[in-house]
Amino acid sequence: VIQCQARSRKEETLKVILTGVVPGPSSTAAVQTQNTCNQEKDQASSAGQTPAGEFLYEIHYETEKARTQMESTIALNFVEKVWDVQTGIVTLTFNIVFAPYKPISQSAMLRVQAATGGIWRFPLLLIATEPQVDDVINIEAFGLNKESVVCFRLTSQTRHPMPFTAHFLPCSDQEFVVSPQTGELLPLGSTGTLFTVGFTPRMYSKKYKAKLLIQTMDMQWMYEINGLDPQYTPPNIQHGKIIHTDFRRSVPVRQRNFIRENLKVIITAVSSPLKGAPLSIRSKISRAK
Numbered sequence: 001v002i003q004c005q006a007r008s009r010k011e012e013t014l015k016v017i018l019t020g021v022v023p024g025p026s027s028t029a030a031v032q033t034q035n036t037c038n039q040e041k042d043q044a045s046s047a048g049q050t051p052a053g054e055f056l057y058e059i060h061y062e063t064e065k066a067r068t069q070m071e072s073t074i075a076l077n078f079v080e081k082v083w084d085v086q087t088g089i090v091t092l093t094f095n096i097v098f099a100p101y102k103p104i105s106q107s108a109m110l111r112v113q114a115a116t117g118g119i120w121r122f123p124l125l126l127i128a129t130e131p132q133v134d135d136v137i138n139i140e141a142f143g144l145n146k147e148s149v150v151c152f153r154l155t156s157q158t159r160h161p162m163p164f165t166a167h168f169l170p171c172s173d174q175e176f177v178v179s180p181q182t183g184e185l186l187p188l189g190s191t192g193t194l195f196t197v198g199f200t201p202r203m204y205s206k207k208y209k210a211k212l213l214i215q216t217m218d219m220q221w222m223y224e225i226n227g228l229d230p231q232y233t234p235p236n237i238q239h240g241k242i243i244h245t246d247f248r249r250s251v252p253v254r255q256r257n258f259i260r261e262n263l264k265v266i267i268t269a270v271s272s273p274l275k276g277a278p279l280s281i282r283s284k285i286s287r288a289k
Helices: 064-070 258-263
Strands: 002-005 010-018 055-061 074-083 090-098 104-114 119-129 135-140 148-154 162-168 176-179 182-185 193-199 208-215 220-228
Touching: 002 010, 002 090, 010 104, 010 119, 055 064, 055 074, 055 090, 064 104, 135 148, 135 193, 162 176, 176 208, 182 193, 193 208, 193 220
Parallel strands: 002 119, 135 220
Antiparallel strands: 010 090, 055 104, 074 090, 104 119, 148 193, 162 182, 162 208, 176 193, 208 220
16 A cells, blocks of 8 residues: 655655566566566676566556556565575565645555466555645625625646546535636746635624535645634724814902992892892991980
8 A cells, every 4th residue: 555645746666576487587688668677787696686587576556547547656666585585475666656636545456477377366445535635715705695805726737638526525605606617728938717706694693614616637625614604903093083182271260359349239038038138237326315
């Protein structure tokens, strides 16, 4: 099992053991230019090693479609061969590089054939898990039931246009839309194809999330979309208009003489228990008889 994350690269050493190999003269070994083990150094075979040309190898897939999809994601290179003379067991060492562009799970078969006869098959399972998101897109709402949009451009990874599909994963909220959903990605080096993501909230204080997937035959992009409430800005009193005046003036104040005013009052006021009573005191002078 060879497993890695999509759009990453994994390199492993793969060893296979061949039993029952019939030895043959290295000088007459069949060496083909395609899908053959790389030839070793001219000094063949001290330490029990034999020329690599005595074996052919290739990776078989279940269907032609699988082969087309996988041949650009995997590379298999011969490293060395060790032949145990006493047991007749041959150990082949390969270097395998797996660099998938999108998630996939594909079975395959490593087929090794000896020039003197004999075929060995070794099953392989190639797994590419979901990649990390390419970007996080935040869309701020304009208001309830009002659409706000974000636009971005994307190109294919080749020099030719590539057909694509764009859709949200099932876990996404229904308040998001993407356009276009099908078409062609413009080639690498161009301005790219324009994508528009719309967000129409139905209520406030809800966390809206979605995952947008854009994929071609051999590549995919993943975007995490967040729908945000409108940003609240508290009022700033410094920006308000306050009407006031700093104008001040002196007003002359007349001093009142309450004693003089009281002398002019001749009767009591209505608030007095004796309303309208004279304030002057009459004195009687009694004469002595």
